[in-house]
Amino acid sequence: MKYHLISLGCQMNASDGERVRTVIEQMGYTYTEDETEANLIGILACSVRQNAIDKVYSKISKWNKWKNRSNLITFVSGCVLPSDHEKFLKLFDIIFQMKDLPNLPEMIHQYGITTANGVQKGFDAQNDNISEFWNVKPDHTSDFEAFVPIQNGCDKFCSFCAVPYTRGREVSRPSVEIVNEVRSLVERGYKSITLLGQNVNSYGLDKKGDEIDFPELLRQIGNLGDDLKTEFWLYFTSPHPRDMTDEVIEVIAQYKCLAKQIHLPLQSGDDKLLIAMNRKHGLEKYRQSVSTIKRLIPEATLFTDIIVGFTGETNEQFENTRKAMEEFKYNMAYIAMYSPRPGALSHRWFDDVSLDIKKSRHHILTEDLKIHSKNYNSTMLDKVFKVLVKGTAKHDGYLAGLTEGRINVRFLSTDESLIGQFVDVKITSAANFSVEGEMITIKEGVV
Template sequence: MKYHLVSLGCQMNASDGERVRSVIENMGYQWTDKEEEANLIGILACSVRQKAIDKVYSKIHKWNLWKNKRNLITFVSGCILPSDLDKFLKLFDVIFQMKDLPKLPEMIQQYGVTTPIGLQQGFDAHNDNISEFWHVKPNYTSEFEAFIPIQNGCDKFCSFCAVPYTRGREVSRPSDEIVEEVKSLVENGFKSITLLGQNVNSYGLDKKGEEIDFPELLRRIGDLGNQLKNEFWVYFTSPHPRDMTDEVIEVIAQYKCLAKQIHLPVQSGDDKVLIHMNRKHGMEKYRQIVHTIKRLIPEATLFTDIIVGFTGENDEQFENTRKAMSEFEYNMAYIAMYSPRPGALSHRWFDDISLDVKKERHRILTQELKIHSKKYNASMVNKTFRLLVKGVAKHEGYLAGLTEGRINVRFLSENKNLIGQFVDIKITSAADFSVEGELITIKESVA
């Protein structure tokens, strides 16, 4: 019996998928890369983006046609809005919320018995028993990279975002479990670990007096890094500017294993648009955070998220976003054209920015990003950087990897034994979003 799983959306769904795989394989199923070979096919949906939902419908339409020729069970989970859930009920054999993952074997054995009312009650109680899900041991899809969920849900209610309605309110995972998982991964040779949450820097705030806060969590992981011999980098995503304190930045600067790369979503460079987005921070607050990062961790790279064409965004407001990109000189920006999602507050508002205008603003910001990304990349030339080799590059004869600051690097080598190892690379040339270098030394981490 074989299974296949498709994960859409953010890294949180990818991380959840590792636990889903673990549960399914404990049932005796074996993974297959080919959907057409599977007896059990699942998808982790993402109601946050319309494109992701469109892909769900495309996939399930194809899978249901296959049922005419062979036995096949389909399931769906992930971030699902009630409006999408109602439609999925008629299309999939099994639907479950991630907190109910431990019950998936029972659901599959008697699929089709879930009632819409019972299912809706389960989705209304988003984070009840989420600890049972966290206790499922992941089936990691990489031997050197791992994601660790540290919280679930979000309390921010940005007007463009559906996450509070798909994952519920914030719930923090016990810190002892998180630190223990980091320790276990590092001792087993993992070299890149990312802490995941919808708003990681509000970690612990839902359990004041019972749990530590995010700076202290990073500090404990940093102390662990000092104790262990193995070399590793720890990242986190995504933080919210409202909760980003100087203490977080100070802790990152203090510990070697805490990667000097920060993803700080700005979404817009205009204060009025930020108010409309219900971001609960202004550009001055954001600017102060970036200045602190530059002062305490000058070597850190800076990534961000930006939405163009949000409802009501005029030319002047968009220009403020372009100026912000120029001011902060991001190394990378994930630029999205706004699209309303049912469940989010902004869905009630008229989407008054045309697709052509959104595409043009996306193009302008991409060109602006290239200027600053290439400027930084050019500054890397003739310098040596530590690199985690991730795999074979698109160019024949090359391997590729990421620096600590998550800059893409390729170098001439066909030695696949280097994949998953740290090496030193001297940068020889730079492009818009990547650099090329030559291998200097091979220094494997202590096993």
């Protein structure tokens, strides 16, 4: 028996998919890249943008046609809004929330002997039994990069966001489990580990003093790195500017294994628009955090998320976002055109910024980003950087990787045994979003 799995959207879905693979493969299924060969096909949906949901409907329409000629079971999970949940009941054989993953074998076993609509769990925005999901050991798709979930859900209720309605309220995973999982990964040779959550720097706040907070979690992992004396980079995503404290930045500056790269979502550079977005912070709070990062970790790279064309965004407000990008000089920004999400508060508001204007603003901001990224990359010239080799580059004869600051690097080599290893690369040229260099030495895994 074979299965095929598609994960859409963010790193959280990719991480969840690794646990889905474990459960399915324990049932005796083997993975196939070719969905036409599969007896079981699943998709982890993303409700952040409409085009991702449109892809789900497109896929299931095709898969259901295949049922006329093959024995096929389909399922959907991931970030699913209640409105889509109701529609999916009639399209997929099985639908469940990720917290119910341990019950998937039973659902597959029951399929065909229950209701006409297949097997489904009722939609429930609570995360009461999420610990059962975390207890599933992930089937990592890489042997040198890994995700470690530390919480699920979100309490912020940004007006544009569907996450509180798809993943529920914030629940923190026990810190002992997190640290133990990180330790196991490092001992097995993993070089890049990313802590995942919808709002990682509010970690532990839902436990009312019964759990450590996010700075202490980072400190414990930092101490672990010092004790193990094994070289690895630990990242986290995503933090919320409202909860970003100086202590978090101080801890990152203190420990070698805590990567000097910070992803801090801005969304907009205009205070009035931030209020409309219900971001619960202003530009000055954001500016203070960036100032602390620059002061304590001057070598750190800064990434962000930005939405253009949010309901009511004026030309002046967009220009304020351009000014913020000029001020903060991001190394990378993930720029999205706003699309209303059912269930989110802003879905009730008239989407009054035309698609043409959204596209124009997206293009302008991307061009601004190219300038700042290229300027930073040019400062890397003639310097040597440690690079984690991730694979072959698009250009024949080259390997590609990332610096600690997650700057894309390519260098001349065909030695694929270097993939998953650290190497030293001297930078010889710089482009908008990447650099090129020459390999100097291979780094050993021990400091």
